[in-house]
Amino acid sequence: MGKKVTIRDIARLAGVSVTTVSQVLNGKGNRFSKSTREKILKLRDEYQYVPDFHARSLIMRENINTIGVLVPNVSEPFFGTFVEGVQQVARQEKLIPLIFSANRDPKLEKAYLEQMVERSIDGLIIASARMTTEMINQALINREIPYILFDRNYDQVGTRVQTDDYHGGQLAAQHLAELGHRKFLYLGVNHLTENFKQRLAGFKDSLLASHLSFNEDRDVLHTELSRQGGYKAAQAVAESGATAVFTANDDIAMGLLRGLRELKVRVPEDISVVGYDDIALDEYVYPQLTTIHQPIFDLGVGAAKILLDRIENKHQSEQVEHFPVRLIRRESTAPYHMV
C-alpha cells in the first residue's frame, strides 16, 4: 500500500523486460506475441499501473497536452465565464487546463507564469491588463511557448482575441443620445488600461460628433473596478446632475444601481445606466441592466482555439481575432424627460 508500482515491477511480474512493457503499453507492441501483450495488459490493470508523469515528461518534452490560463480573478463572473469557454475547448480536445488566478498581483502573476513554464505547458492564455509583453517574454525566458493575450491592451501587440472597445463606447453613446439625454457621465477606473481608454474614447467621440457636450475633466468619475466601487460612487453620480451614465463594466453598474436605489434615485426614470460586458447576472438585477455585450464565453473558446492552432503549427505570425460587441437594451435606460 502506498508504494508506487513502476514499470519494472510489471516487467518482473510478467517475466519480460521493461522495454517490452513500455512498448506494449504505448501501443507500439505489434511485434510482440499476443500472449505477452495480454499478460502485460492484465498486470497493468491488476496493479493499476500508471506511468510516472514526470519521468515521461522528462523524456518526451512535448505533447503534455496542458495549457495554462492566467486570469486576475476567477471569482469575478466575467473571468469565470471566460475560463468556462476555454475549458469547453479543452474538454473537446482532451487538453488539461491549468487555471491560475493571480488576484491582480504582478508578482504573483510572474510567479505563476514561471510555474507554468517549468511544468512544460504547451501553451498559455494570459488575461491580465497589467502584464506587458516584455514581462511575459521575460517570464517565458526565450522558451518558445505559444501564448495568446486577452483583455490586455496596454500595448497592442501579440496574438490575441479582442473586441472593439471603441465601438462599444460609441454604441453606448448613440443609445443614450437617441433617448434624448443631454448630460452624460462616464464612471470608470483610475488606472486606465487600453480597453477602458478605448471605451471612453468611443463614448466621447460619438457624443461630440452628435454635437453633445462631454468634457473629460468634468464628466468623468473614477472609482474601483467592482460592485463596491460602483456602490460608493452613487452619491457623486447623483450629485453630478447627469441623466445618463455609462460605466466601465457591469460590476460597477450593479453597484451603482444599488447605491442609487438607496438614495431614492430612480433608474431609469431619473438616471439611465449603461453597463459593459453583459455578464450573466445582468438579467437578474433590478432594473435589468442595459449593457454592451461582449461574447465572453466565445472569447474563451476563441482564445483556446487560436492557441491550439499555434501549438500545432509553430512559428506562425502574429494574429488577432476580433469579436463583435453589441448593445443589449434592457430596463436601466429610458428616454430623457424634463423633470
Place this chain on the structure above:
Amino acid sequence: MGKKVTIRDIARLAGVSVTTVSQVLNGKGNRFSKSTREKILKLRDEYQYVPDFHARSLIMRENINTIGVLVPNVSEPFFGTFVEGVQQVARQEKLIPLIFSANRDPKLEKAYLEQMVERSIDGLIIASARMTTEMINQALINREIPYILFDRNYDQVGTRVQTDDYHGGQLAAQHLAELGHRKFLYLGVNHLTENFKQRLAGFKDSLLASHLSFNEDRDVLHTELSRQGGYKAAQAVAESGATAVFTANDDIAMGLLRGLRELKVRVPEDISVVGYDDIALDEYVYPQLTTIHQPIFDLGVGAAKILLDRIENKHQSEQVEHFPVRLIRRESTAPYHMV
C-alpha cells in the same frame, strides 16, 4: 534561442561540476568558496537558468508545494469565492494551487483527479457532491495523498470542512415562522445530496415543532440548481399559495426574485423569500436577499489549512471542522399580513 539551458551548461561555463552548481543553487553550498558561488549565481542569472521541473520532481517526489482543487464550476460565485479562500492560504504558504473545474461531469472529475495524482500534487481539496469516497480512493490508486472534502455529504466520512445544514434549515424556518407565515414552500433540487437533504429536514422539523403545517409531498418544489432554475419555477411558486419560500441556495432565490417580479408578485409584500449561502451578490439584487450565511471564503481558508496540516503530519486520523451558519436579514422577507 529556444534550446534550454541545463545545469550541465552552467557547470561547464563555470568550470565546475554539476554537483557544485546543484548544491549552490539549492542553498546547500556553504562549503564552497565564495568566488565559486558568485560565479555560479551570476551565470544562472545571465543564462536565466531554471531547473527542470520534471527532472526535479522525478527525484524529489515530494514537497512540490502544489495542491489540487477540484470544483464543479469556478464561474459560480459560490465556488469562485471558495477557491479564493483556498488561494489566499496558498499565497501565504507559497503553494501552487491547481484549479480544476469539472462541470459536474463525473467522468471529467475522475480524469482531472488522475491528472493531479500523476502530477504529484501534495494534497487535494475536493468539492463535489457526486464523488463518493470510493471513487476518490480509486482515482487516488492507493497512493497516500491527503485530501479534504467539501460540500460532499453523500456519505459522511472523510476529513472535511462542513457547515450545519440542518441548523441552517431551522434558522430559515424560525425566521419565517416568527414573521407570522403559515403557508410554506421549499424550492429545491431533485437530485438530493446530503447537504440539501439536511437543509430541508431542519426546515421541516422546525416548522412541525412549532405546530405549523409542512408536507414534503405538497410543499416541496423541484427545479435546477441555478438562477435559471429559480426563474422557471416562479409560476409554480406563485400558484402554490405559499407566502414564505425557502430555496436551496441563493442562485435559485435570485432567479425566483426575477420570475416573481415579472409575474407582478411582490417580494416581500406578497411572498417572503429566504435563500442559502450568502453569496456576495445578495446585496445587489432587489430586494436584497435574506439568506442563511455560510462562511464560504473561510471554508476555503479552512480547507486549505487542514490540508496543509495533513500534508505535514501524515497519517492523522479523520478530522471534521465545523463552520457556523447564521441568518442574515435583508429585504426579501417581511411579516405576514392578510391580503
Place this chain on the structure above:
DNA sequence: TTGAAAGCGCTAACAT
C-alpha cells in the same frame, strides 16, 4: 519476438 543499454536533467550519498 525480445532485451540490453543509453540517457532525459537533476540531486545526493560518498569519496577525495
Place this chain on the structure above:
DNA sequence: ATGTTAGCGCTTTCAA
C-alpha cells in the same frame, strides 16, 4: 572545497 557516481522511472535506439 570540490567531484564521482548512482539512480529517480521512463522511452528508444540498436543488437540479438
